[in-house]
Amino acid sequence: MTVQVGVIGTGMIGQEHIRRLTDTVAGARVSTVSDVDTERAKEVASGVDARAVDTGQEVIDDPAVDAVLVTSWGPTHAEYVLAAIEAGKYVFCEKPLATTAEDCRRIVDAEMARGRRLVQVGFMRRYDPGYRAMKDAIDSGSIGAALLMHCAHRNATVPETYHSEMATHDTAIHEIDTVRWLLNEEIRSAQVLKPRTTSLRFEHLQDPQILLFETAGGVRVDVEVFVNCQYGYDIRCETVGERGTLTLPDPHQVVLRSDSQVRTHVHQHWKTRFAEAFDVEFQEWVGSVLDDEIAGPSSWDGYAAAVTADATVQALHSGRVVDVPLPERPAFYA
Numbered sequence: 375m376t377v378q379v380g381v382i383g384t385g386m387i388g389q390e391h392i393r394r395l396t397d398t399v400a401g402a403r404v405s406t407v408s409d410v411d412t413e414r415a416k417e418v419a420s421g422v423d424a425r426a427v428d429t430g431q432e433v434i435d436d437p438a439v440d441a442v443l444v445t446s447w448g449p450t451h452a453e454y455v456l457a458a459i460e461a462g463k464y465v466f467c468e469k470p471l472a473t474t475a476e477d478c479r480r481i482v483d484a485e486m487a488r489g490r491r492l493v494q495v496g497f498m499r500r501y502d503p504g505y506r507a508m509k510d511a512i513d514s515g516s517i518g519a520a521l522l523m524h525c526a527h528r529n530a531t532v533p534e535t536y537h538s539e540m541a542t543h544d545t546a547i548h549e550i551d552t553v554r555w556l557l558n559e560e561i562r563s564a565q566v567l568k569p570r571t572t573s574l575r576f577e578h579l580q581d582p583q584i585l586l587f588e589t590a591g592g593v594r595v596d597v598e599v600f601v602n603c604q605y606g607y608d609i610r611c612e613t614v615g616e617r618g619t620l621t622l623p624d625p626h627q628v629v630l631r632s633d634s635q636v637r638t639h640v641h642q643h644w645k646t647r648f649a650e651a652f653d654v655e656f657q658e659w660v661g662s663v664l665d666d667e668i669a670g671p672s673s674w675d676g677y678a679a680a681v682t683a684d685a686t687v688q689a690l691h692s693g694r695v696v697d698v699p700l701p702e703r704p705a706f707y708a
């Protein structure tokens with residue numbers, strides 16, 4: 375059987391995932407697409423032999439659509455995810471699940487009321503081979519109990535529309551999810567340090583920032599978010615345990631020795647750094663839709679990340695350590 379996917383949002387990542395579902399992932403096909411920019415939707419649809427429709431709701435209502443992919447702007451996610459749940463359709467939503475914790479909670483409640491998991495959130499790092507190897511090593515007890523994590527999330531540059539709160543909501547939201555998943559525990563407090571800012575940024579932006587988290591079990595995590603580092607897209611993570619450390623490897627790159635130098639390439643974009651992770655993420659999602667059992671990052675993970683991100687932004691503004699007011703995880707998401 376082939377899963378017919380309807381896509382809402384044909385911007386940068388929407389086009390990436392449409393290409394992936396068409397050329398790389400087995401068992402899926404893009405049948406219907408939409409975007410508020412209807413001309414863009416038509417152009418993208420014609421490239422993959424799909425139908426372009428005028429609204430996201432038409433994608434969800436299309437009987438030819440088995441599962442919905444939401445890759446529109448963040449503030450539109452909640453509306454589409456809720457409508458897909460209402461229609462009883464599987465829905466994969468790019469991060470963030472919604473831009474407010476309240477909307478994430480509405481999604482959690484709507485899904486629980488439906489009585490089965492329909493939603494998966496696009497936290498693709500859980501599918502990266504390096505992060506998966508780190509998770510296996512932590513779970514196997516190879517470094518004893520985890521004590522500390524040191525992370526860095528660097529982008530080459532960001533546009534003028536990027537503001538200081540996005541360092542958490544748009545960028546470090548990936549680390550927030552990854553830390554919870556790797557350590558299998560929630561983050562209980564957040565603090566933000568503001569180092570000297572780089573001169574190579576738009577004036578309004580605090581860049582870099584250092585996010586400090588403490589988990590429920592007392593693990594201390596530092597995350598450097600530096601989104602104008604100039605040199606590339608660089609993701610680092612080291613877990614320090616009682617008996618050793620685990621370091622996230624860079625994806626395989628050829629190393630050139632020539633002219634008395636050793637050189638290797640630095641990724642410039644999430645598209646290439648996490649290409650393999652995205653491929654695995656979508657292959658597994660399609661498999662779970664076919665098996666009728668969604669297993670990837672859940673609405674609860676989207677909600678927990680949003681609550682943690684809100685506390686982190688409060689910490690950015692107040693300079694204080696802020697508690698993360700996350701309620702207990704419902705058994706539905708155990």
Ligand code: NAD
Nearest residue numbers: 383384385386387388409410445446447448450468469470
């Ligand atoms: P983009 O601006 O390139 O594309 C967004 C698209 O959504 C645009 O084509 C826009 O016209 C469309 N859109 C806006 N409102 C809409 C509506 N109401 N209905 C239908 N379409 C609408 O942005 P992008 O970089 O593709 O990001 C899209 C989402 O993907 C964001 O939530 C972003 O955080 C996420 N993202 C995730 C990753 C990752 O690493 N997982 C990377 C980049 C982006």
Ligand code: ISE
Nearest residue numbers: 527528529544545548601644
């Ligand atoms: C973008 O939306 C992503 O999700 C990228 O992974 C992240 O590095 C970037 O900062 C975000 O803007």
